[in-house]
Amino acid sequence: MVNRLHKTLKIGLLGAIACLALPSETAAQECSFNISAYVEYWYSSDEDIQVYGNGVDESTCQEYGHYPHIHVHATGSQTGTIYTDAPGSSEAVAHFRVTVEETLYYGSNFQIFCFGIYAWYGPVGVSSSTQVQPPPPPPQWPIPSGEDITFLGWQGDGGISMWYQFLQPSNVNFAGRTVKEFSGTGTDSCWFEGSALQPFTALTGGEWPVEGAENGWGPDYLSWAQEDIDYYRAQGKAPCSTTIPQSMRINVPGEGYVEYLNHDLIFTIGVTSITYQRGNAEPASKTWP
Amino acid sequence: MGSSRRMMQRYCVAVTCAFLALVPLTAQRAQSLELSAYDARPLADVISQLETRYGWIITYEDPPYEFTGDLDDVTLSVVRDPKNFKGKVLVPRRRRFDFKYPVSDRPRAEDVLAAVIRDYNMSGNHDGFRLLRTGSVFHVVPSVSANTVGLPTDRQSRLDVRVTIPVAERSVLETLELVAAQVRELTGVRIGMGGGNFLRQKKVRTGAATEPARDVLVRALASTGRDFSWRLQCDPGATKLCFFNVHVVKPPE
Numbered sequence: 001m002v003n004r005l006h007k008t009l010k011i012g013l014l015g016a017i018a019c020l021a022l023p024s025e026t027a028a029q030e031c032s033f034n035i036s037a038y039v040e041y042w043y044s045s046d047e048d049i050q051v052y053g054n055g056v057d058e059s060t061c062q063e064y065g066h067y068p069h070i071h072v073h074a075t076g077s078q079t080g081t082i083y084t085d086a087p088g089s090s091e092a093v094a095h096f097r098v099t100v101e102e103t104l105y106y107g108s109n110f111q112i113f114c115f116g117i118y119a120w121y122g123p124v125g126v127s128s129s130t131q132v133q134p135p136p137p138p139p140q141w142p143i144p145s146g147e148d149i150t151f152l153g154w155q156g157d158g159g160i161s162m163w164y165q166f167l168q169p170s171n172v173n174f175a176g177r178t179v180k181e182f183s184g185t186g187t188d189s190c191w192f193e194g195s196a197l198q199p200f201t202a203l204t205g206g207e208w209p210v211e212g213a214e215n216g217w218g219p220d221y222l223s224w225a226q227e228d229i230d231y232y233r234a235q236g237k238a239p240c241s242t243t244i245p246q247s248m249r250i251n252v253p254g255e256g257y258v259e260y261l262n263h264d265l266i267f268t269i270g271v272t273s274i275t276y277q278r279g280n281a282e283p284a285s286k287t288w289p
Numbered sequence: 290m291g292s293s294r295r296m297m298q299r300y301c302v303a304v305t306c307a308f309l310a311l312v313p314l315t316a317q318r319a320q321s322l323e324l325s326a327y328d329a330r331p332l333a334d335v336i337s338q339l340e341t342r343y344g345w346i347i348t349y350e351d352p353p354y355e356f357t358g359d360l361d362d363v364t365l366s367v368v369r370d371p372k373n374f375k376g377k378v379l380v381p382r383r384r385r386f387d388f389k390y391p392v393s394d395r396p397r398a399e400d401v402l403a404a405v406i407r408d409y410n411m412s413g414n415h416d417g418f419r420l421l422r423t424g425s426v427f428h429v430v431p432s433v434s435a436n437t438v439g440l441p442t443d444r445q446s447r448l449d450v451r452v453t454i455p456v457a458e459r460s461v462l463e464t465l466e467l468v469a470a471q472v473r474e475l476t477g478v479r480i481g482m483g484g485g486n487f488l489r490q491k492k493v494r495t496g497a498a499t500e501p502a503r504d505v506l507v508r509a510l511a512s513t514g515r516d517f518s519w520r521l522q523c524d525p526g527a528t529k530l531c532f533f534n535v536h537v538v539k540p541p542e
Contacts (some may be wrong), residue, residue, distance in 0.1 A: 181486065192363065192366070192367045192378075192380075193329065193363070193380070194329035194361065194363060194380025194381060194383070195380070196351075196380075196522040196523055196524040196530065196531065196532050197481075197483075197522070197532045197534065198520060198522070198532075198534040198536070200483070203485050203486070204484070204485035204486060204487035204488060205485070205486070205487050206485065206486025206487050206489070206490050207486075207490070220486065221485070221486055221489060224483075225481045225482060225483045225484075226481070227479065227480075227481025227482075227530050227532065228481055228483060228532070230528060230530065231481070231524060231528055231530050231532070234376070234524075234526070234527060234528045235367055235368070235378045235526070236364070236367065236368030236369055236370065236371070236374040236376075236378065237367065237368070237369060238369070239369075240369075
């Protein structure tokens, strides 16, 4: 049996009105609302109630930038007795639980509106509380999760390796920001007491702009100087290498540079070859000179 | 009597205060700087200690070590495969150098360095040095070392030579390499210029018209905004290569 009732009702909202799809990491604000409005209602069964209405927000929601004009679409099911008195009676009461079907943001609209063939207007008091979500946060300064490292080649076909990087994740835009290398203290197995070369255990610290839709930066040059290679080979030290921790950091306004990657750079002098490795990328090697 | 006791108390307080005030002064006068090194390049080691302690920028340059009595043969301890290695690995002979100098809280760099070099030159080694200065940068450069038969021989800094470079904007590393190329041309000494990303990326617009190589190097490095110093150290063995080892001098803690 389908009931089609149209009455003026005092509507009591029981329980909380919950906002849907509130991101859990965003702090929402509790605000209460109190609406004076005419409401039309229509339902086709005792269990299926829809309420639409227009109203004016006289609530604390406005403190959070909520527009005073209220829009709401509530659905619910009956939770108490409906007294079907004669139309126009102010005694009829329906109890039902409603769920707001939109995510409320600070400054968003929240509307009660009415529809229905047998709609009947009447004064209504609605009171409850809900959560209003903060407005979209200011621009964030995400930190890359890592890099995709590509060996570009050898500068001028010489002995200097060039590496290009793409910050990850690729769907986050890091373009326009700056990455900078910081050095840890490395170990140089080529160096020996009295050597004319000082131990190669630190990086001087380069910096690069992040460019393009693919978050690219570079090139990062890894090499021994040619004279270094000649010298250590002449001293019978090859094969030998230095391993230097490289801390990659990205600028975060107000915070300086924040590390997103820490890995080793390995510079190897072979008897007849040179090999360079940047982090977990494939080493680049060639016979040199 | 009461008044005289109060006077006495005041006097004692004054004397005590004066004494207490004198104690730190006396202690300051008694302070002395004591640095030691036992190294192939003991003077360079002491200079590095001074850089660390005071933040002074002091460059160092090896003299030519030609006399076998000034060299250690470290072939066996250095070479990976001695059986298949033909040649020798030579380094300057290890020596001890102790330096002691009475200092105040803020000693003047030129005073301390003059004393260091004076003491080193009088310490009985075959090598000797002199002090130069470019602005706030001090240079300890060779003045004498023994030749191949052990005779003291006057030496000049390799960076005394005058270089000419067209004015242009280049990376700092390129500028250093241009200077090194001209020094090699003029002296026959091949200088390796190591340099990482920082010196590749930093640009400097400069040139030189018959200017001492040292001054151009100082200017190029100073343009980076960092306090760079260097150790120009050379292989006394077969390669005769020299290396322009740069490092940043940090402010004293």
